[in-house]
Amino acid sequence: MIFTVTDARFGERGYDTHMQTFADANAVARLIDDLGVRIRGDLTGAVGDAPLADTCAMVGIQSRGDVMAQRLAAQLELPNDRVGSLDITLYRDDLSEVGPQPIVRTTEIPFAIDGLNIVLVDDVLMSGRSVRAAMQSLMDFGRPRRLWLAVLVDRGGRELPIHPDQVAVDMSNATTNNQQVAVTLTPTDERDAIIIQDCDGA
Amino acid sequence: MRVTFTSRRQSAHKAEGSIELAKTKRGFDWKHKHLLTIAQLSSEEIRFLLQTAHGFSDVSTRSIKKVPALRGKVVANLFFEDSTRTRMSFHLAASRLSADVVELVAKGSSVAKGESLRDTARNIEAMGVDVIVVRHDQSGAAALLADSVNCSVINAGDGQHAHPTQGLLDAYTVAQRLGRDDFDLSGITVAIVGDIQHSRVARSNIHAMTKLGANVILVGPPTLLPSGFSQLGCELAHDFDEVLPRVDVINMLRVQFERIQSQAFPSVREYAALYGLTTQRLAQAKPNVTVMHPGPLNRGIEIESAVADGPQSTVLAQVTNGLAVRMGVLYLITRVK
Numbered sequence: 122m123i124f125t126v127t128d129a130r131f132g133e134r135g136y137d138t139h140m141q142t143f144a145d146a147n148a149v150a151r152l153i154d155d156l157g158v159r160i161r162g163d164l165t166g167a168v169g170d171a172p173l174a175d176t177c178a179m180v181g182i183q184s185r186g187d188v189m190a191q192r193l194a195a196q197l198e199l200p201n202d203r204v205g206s207l208d209i210t211l212y213r214d215d216l217s218e219v220g221p222q223p224i225v226r227t228t229e230i231p232f233a234i235d236g237l238n239i240v241l242v243d244d245v246l247m248s249g250r251s252v253r254a255a256m257q258s259l260m261d262f263g264r265p266r267r268l269w270l271a272v273l274v275d276r277g278g279r280e281l282p283i284h285p286d287q288v289a290v291d292m293s294n295a296t297t298n299n300q301q302v303a304v305t306l307t308p309t310d311e312r313d314a315i316i317i318q319d320c321d322g323a
Numbered sequence: 324m325r326v327t328f329t330s331r332r333q334s335a336h337k338a339e340g341s342i343e344l345a346k347t348k349r350g351f352d353w354k355h356k357h358l359l360t361i362a363q364l365s366s367e368e369i370r371f372l373l374q375t376a377h378g379f380s381d382v383s384t385r386s387i388k389k390v391p392a393l394r395g396k397v398v399a400n401l402f403f404e405d406s407t408r409t410r411m412s413f414h415l416a417a418s419r420l421s422a423d424v425v426e427l428v429a430k431g432s433s434v435a436k437g438e439s440l441r442d443t444a445r446n447i448e449a450m451g452v453d454v455i456v457v458r459h460d461q462s463g464a465a466a467l468l469a470d471s472v473n474c475s476v477i478n479a480g481d482g483q484h485a486h487p488t489q490g491l492l493d494a495y496t497v498a499q500r501l502g503r504d505d506f507d508l509s510g511i512t513v514a515i516v517g518d519i520q521h522s523r524v525a526r527s528n529i530h531a532m533t534k535l536g537a538n539v540i541l542v543g544p545p546t547l548l549p550s551g552f553s554q555l556g557c558e559l560a561h562d563f564d565e566v567l568p569r570v571d572v573i574n575m576l577r578v579q580f581e582r583i584q585s586q587a588f589p590s591v592r593e594y595a596a597l598y599g600l601t602t603q604r605l606a607q608a609k610p611n612v613t614v615m616h617p618g619p620l621n622r623g624i625e626i627e628s629a630v631a632d633g634p635q636s637t638v639l640a641q642v643t644n645g646l647a648v649r650m651g652v653l654y655l656i657t658r659v660k
Contacts, residue, residue, distance in 0.1 A: 211391065222351050222353045222375075224374065225651070227378055228381055257391075261385065
């Protein structure tokens, strides 16, 4: 390990006690696959006969959305240079809060975004603040033809007027206020899963 | 130019490193409100800082070279000594983070009327400045400022004492060049050559390189290389030709004619003959040796033009990396109250 860090997702020791698996690896694979099919429908409807590889791109929000974007791009047969990954740390609206410093990572957008249909991908959508930050960050790279938003889980609890175009699973009624939804995806994590975790007082 | 890490060892390392980080993220407890010396930082802190700088490296390659991380903050450049690179680099770094920058030039300001350093700084702070970047010809000036004001202070060079961002950007450049993505420089031997005594760049480099695990050999004439430097954990040498074949990195220092008071060496020509890095001399070094120089160059004295502009030279990469490192420093210190 490079430096001492604390885990925001599961606490120091990894997977904690009060948690249940909402979707296992097979279920997650099916959900992403289904999401890909629906995104393909949206994009085809928007660009008509033009090849998706010429008109569309995927951009994932780090650090799980970028993994999803890779998988969805493979499913839609987009080339590797049409997949980007965004680090939104510098664009977050809670940057001034004190505490441990988030690790700033590089943003990699290997294509010119102007004129493209870009699907923004994230694992969990809740307040909408990450998506807002991602949109601001992306706009600093140019002017896409249209931005789409696809997420694996909609958790509900929006604080901004942001609405996803495609959602793999709506969990806005599946959890209580003191529960947290986490998505784990390989190779970043050990396995694919959607997990509901109790966060007593956390 | 895009800052990229290229070696093969690197990519293997990177893959492992990022998985590990992603698993264990997502925070590091950065405590320093000021950056005065590298001596104040632990190895872990230096690595985190350089990792953060790497995160900023792509900003300068975008069409809109700006991120909103320091929106609403004000950075004051307070330079009492001449500077081209460092002043501009800090200015650009702050601008790219969306901070406002004010420049104070000592000539034509109240400093010329005899205002003390402390008074100048307090007055600047009273205008709502968040960071003062200071360069001064007196060692300890930055520390004095940090004690006098409530805002953050970054040392951009104080006398012969320290130039921390130079040490950091040099360490970053070595790591980049040698494919050490984790900023661990173990097993690397760095020669710092020339006027060690008067060089704050040398002092900051010694701290940065040794804390990251590198071996440091200081090379120079006895008049410019006091024996006390061995206490910093470095090997001292006076024979450049003997050291050359053993090193992975050669960091050539500028001969600081403005600081050398007595006759440190018989003639510039003799200095160049013994300690100048020429094409001929470079041929004795390892074929993939990295040649560094903090600038400004005295071409033909400590470094021959063909070497400074050659494929092994990182002179311009150092400048590019300096921007990313200064963005990282500004970003981290402004987040500490």
